[in-house]
Amino acid sequence: MTFAQRLKFKRNPKIRRNLSRLVRTTGFKLLAVYLLVFAVFAVSMIAYVAWHTSQLIESQVSEKVEAEVRFLADQYRVGGVQRLVLVIDRRTRRPGSSIYLLTNYAGEVLASNVSELPIGLLDQPGTRVTAYRRSDEPGAKENLAFVEVFMLPGGYRLLVGRDIEDRDTLRQLVVRPAQVALVLILIMGLAGGIFVTRRVLKRIDSMTATSETIMAGDLTGRLTVDGSGDEFDRLAGSLNTMLERIEALMAGLKEVSDNIAHDLKTPLTRLRNRAEEALRGATSEEEWRRALETTIEESDGLIRTFDALLMIARAEAGQARDSMVDVDLADITENVAELYEPLADEQGLDLVTEIVPMSIHGMRELLAQALSNLIDNAIKYGRPADGARGLIRVTLVRDGAFAVLEVTDSGPGIADGDRDRVVERFVRLEASRSRPGSGLGLALVSAVARLHGGQLSFSDAGPGLRATLRLPAKAP
Amino acid sequence: MNPNLETDFSLSMRLLLVEDDHDAADYLRKAFREAGHVVDHAADGEDGLAHALDGKYDVMVVDRMLPIRDGLSLVAELRGRGDATPVLILSALGQVDDRVVGLRAGGDDYLPKPYAFTELLARVEALSRRGAPQAAETVYRVGDLELDRLAHRVTRAGKDIPLQPREFRLMEYLMRHAGQVVTRTMLLENVWDYHFDPQTNVIDVHVSRLRSKIDKGFDVPLIHTVRGAGYMVRVGMR
Numbered sequence: 172m173t174f175a176q177r178l179k180f181k182r183n184p185k186i187r188r189n190l191s192r193l194v195r196t197t198g199f200k201l202l203a204v205y206l207l208v209f210a211v212f213a214v215s216m217i218a219y220v221a222w223h224t225s226q227l228i229e230s231q232v233s234e235k236v237e238a239e240v241r242f243l244a245d246q247y248r249v250g251g252v253q254r255l256v257l258v259i260d261r262r263t264r265r266p267g268s269s270i271y272l273l274t275n276y277a278g279e280v281l282a283s284n285v286s287e288l289p290i291g292l293l294d295q296p297g298t299r300v301t302a303y304r305r306s307d308e309p310g311a312k313e314n315l316a317f318v319e320v321f322m323l324p325g326g327y328r329l330l331v332g333r334d335i336e337d338r339d340t341l342r343q344l345v346v347r348p349a350q351v352a353l354v355l356i357l358i359m360g361l362a363g364g365i366f367v368t369r370r371v372l373k374r375i376d377s378m379t380a381t382s383e384t385i386m387a388g389d390l391t392g393r394l395t396v397d398g399s400g401d402e403f404d405r406l407a408g409s410l411n412t413m414l415e416r417i418e419a420l421m422a423g424l425k426e427v428s429d430n431i432a433h434d435l436k437t438p439l440t441r442l443r444n445r446a447e448e449a450l451r452g453a454t455s456e457e458e459w460r461r462a463l464e465t466t467i468e469e470s471d472g473l474i475r476t477f478d479a480l481l482m483i484a485r486a487e488a489g490q491a492r493d494s495m496v497d498v499d500l501a502d503i504t505e506n507v508a509e510l511y512e513p514l515a516d517e518q519g520l521d522l523v524t525e526i527v528p529m530s531i532h533g534m535r536e537l538l539a540q541a542l543s544n545l546i547d548n549a550i551k552y553g554r555p556a557d558g559a560r561g562l563i564r565v566t567l568v569r570d571g572a573f574a575v576l577e578v579t580d581s582g583p584g585i586a587d588g589d590r591d592r593v594v595e596r597f598v599r600l601e602a603s604r605s606r607p608g609s610g611l612g613l614a615l616v617s618a619v620a621r622l623h624g625g626q627l628s629f630s631d632a633g634p635g636l637r638a639t640l641r642l643p644a645k646a647p
Numbered sequence: 648m649n650p651n652l653e654t655d656f657s658l659s660m661r662l663l664l665v666e667d668d669h670d671a672a673d674y675l676r677k678a679f680r681e682a683g684h685v686v687d688h689a690a691d692g693e694d695g696l697a698h699a700l701d702g703k704y705d706v707m708v709v710d711r712m713l714p715i716r717d718g719l720s721l722v723a724e725l726r727g728r729g730d731a732t733p734v735l736i737l738s739a740l741g742q743v744d745d746r747v748v749g750l751r752a753g754g755d756d757y758l759p760k761p762y763a764f765t766e767l768l769a770r771v772e773a774l775s776r777r778g779a780p781q782a783a784e785t786v787y788r789v790g791d792l793e794l795d796r797l798a799h800r801v802t803r804a805g806k807d808i809p810l811q812p813r814e815f816r817l818m819e820y821l822m823r824h825a826g827q828v829v830t831r832t833m834l835l836e837n838v839w840d841y842h843f844d845p846q847t848n849v850i851d852v853h854v855s856r857l858r859s860k861i862d863k864g865f866d867v868p869l870i871h872t873v874r875g876a877g878y879m880v881r882v883g884m885r
Contacts, residue, residue, distance in 0.1 A: 482742070494744050506839065509813060510845075510853075513849075513853055514847060514849045514852045516852075517852050543843070547847055550847070
């Protein structure tokens with residue numbers, strides 16, 4: 172970063188804001204932690220390697236010096252100082268030789284390849300590290316050496332040592348690249364992290380932007396799914412599914428409110444008209460009475476429609492799940508069938524049952540109401556077109572983990588295309604609406620089915636309609 | 648008032664009505680009086696409780712949502728003090744679980760708003776212990792009709808009348824409330840134990856089946872239809 176850039180960075184609040192946003196992201200924080208952990212790891216690794224290397228070299232050097240000392244001691248024992256001088260002279264001529272120095276009692280040098288040593292070094296026997304300068308290489312610089320000093324009989328002193336400048340060179344060779352590599356990795360990691368995090372931020376930003384349009388009221392908007400199958404794609408996918416559900420619910424709500432407006436306003440208008448007409452035109456007490464009675468009938472119908480709507484809303488909201496208990500579905504089926512049997516009989520239909528023992532987790536009242544709506548429907552529409560006696564079959568069987576409750580009638584059935592529409596609220600296929608009913612019966616059954624984790628479907632029983640309620644059953 | 652509902656002052660009850668809506672309260676007071684009952688009115692829960700503890704009432708009609716002290720707490724307090732006066736709770740909340748809550752608080756019956764007055768009157772009269780046979784009685788008698796609850800036997804003029812189990816329970820309920828109007832929803836609730844609105848005349852068909860077994864071939868009908876309200880078992884109808 173040049174100075175001018177740095178100035179720009181400091182002054183430009185937008186860049187600063189973006190950077191602080193970047194630094195706050197989870198991705199970036201994770202990356203920072205990883206980098207830190209990595210750095211600590213790498214530094215301790217390098218330190219360990221460096222330490223180990225120098226240990227190795229030191230032990231090698233001291234071994235070599237000791238071997239040298241052993242050899243020279245043998246030579247001394249065999250041939251005394253003369254032999255020692257000879258051997259040292261020969262040895263110093265070899266390339267890469269050790270360091271030697273042999274002096275007599277007066278301190279005169281007898282054999283050596285060392286030109287400079289710290290004063291007083293030869294006075295103390297033992298091992299140490301010291302600076303020195305070689306004499307056999309012209310212009311040699313001062314190096315470090317590991318040396319051992321011996322006192323020999325007759326005032327002779329012997330120094331044997333190895334140059335250890337190599338050790339430091341080797342350490343430099345290992346440690347320096349590792350340090351450089353570490354710094355490079357940190358810089359690249361940081362840059363990569365910023366790059367990746369910015370990409371993530373970009374996607375989040377686009378998702379946020381889309382969500383904002385959707386929240387502003389455009390429910391048709393969808394998050395982009397780029398097909399990469401990564402976590403963002405999956406998130407976008409499930410959010411889209413949720414949006415679809417919401418859109419469907421909203422559409423349903425709008426349709427229902429339209430239908431409510433229609434189905435409640437129509438009888439309300441009738442009610443009002445009747446009352447007005449009675450006020451204006453009724454002359455006899457009988458007429459007054461009739462007008463009032465129809466008014467009450469109409470309002471009862473309104474109340475029923477309203478109750479059904481509330482019940483559906485409650486069932487669909489799913490709050491009722493809390494009050495579910497284990498109920499005997501076979502018993503409910505038996506009871507409701509028995510409740511309706513006389514009515515069916517009176518209306519010219521036989522009602523037969525086929526019920527196996529079955530329990531489910533649910534609400535007795537709602538289940539009974541659902542079944543009663545199905546049977547009620549079968550009684551209303553289940554007689555054969557030719558006017559012959561009809562038949563309603565109520566069956567409860569088990570299909571694996573499901574309880575299958577079916578009501579089959581012998582009526583004309585429903586045309587294929589209309590079968591799905593019948594569960595929609597207020598849909599009554601009979602255009603004339605001559606028979607009583609709020610048009611909410613099957614919508615309620617469907618809501619009850621969903622509340623219990625099941626579903627309502629219709630199929631052709633050829634002839635007749637088969638309504639099937641599939642509900643999760645308790646194990647037998 | 649429905650002209651078929653006869654006013655029998657021997658069955659006159661003392662009622663306490665706790666309802667904060669003045670229009671509704673005025674209407675109910677008037678209607679109950681026309682039916683021959685004496686009505687006291689309280690407009691909030693505290694006042695209602697004071698009245699209830701003061702006087703001897705046959706039945707109390709309590710709105711669920713009241714100012715100062717709500718209806719459920721009123722009933723619970725009353726029961727806590729050992730008062731067993733039958734209470735009917737009126738409520739705008741009509742779902743099954745609301746009903747369960749109401750009954751658990753100590754209510755004897757629960758009627759969701761809006762209701763028909765005939766329904767309310769029939770339920771209040773059914774709650775009153777006047778004129779009705781005691782629950783402990785094992786044999787109910789209306790005219791020459793006898794129902795033995797232990798032997799599960801129904802006879803009329805000494806002749807056995809075989810009934811299905813459900814028909815027996817229907818007859819039993821009607822006879823326990825002999826002389827009182829029993830509505831269709833009361834029958835559905837007490838004989839079948841369902842609280843939904845069946846939308847069709849399912850109950851009527853059951854009663855007419857029962858009637859064909861009980862009344863057919865006898866000069867005096869015992870099961871009567873009260874138009875616009877329900878049914879009543881009694882000897883003769885004016």
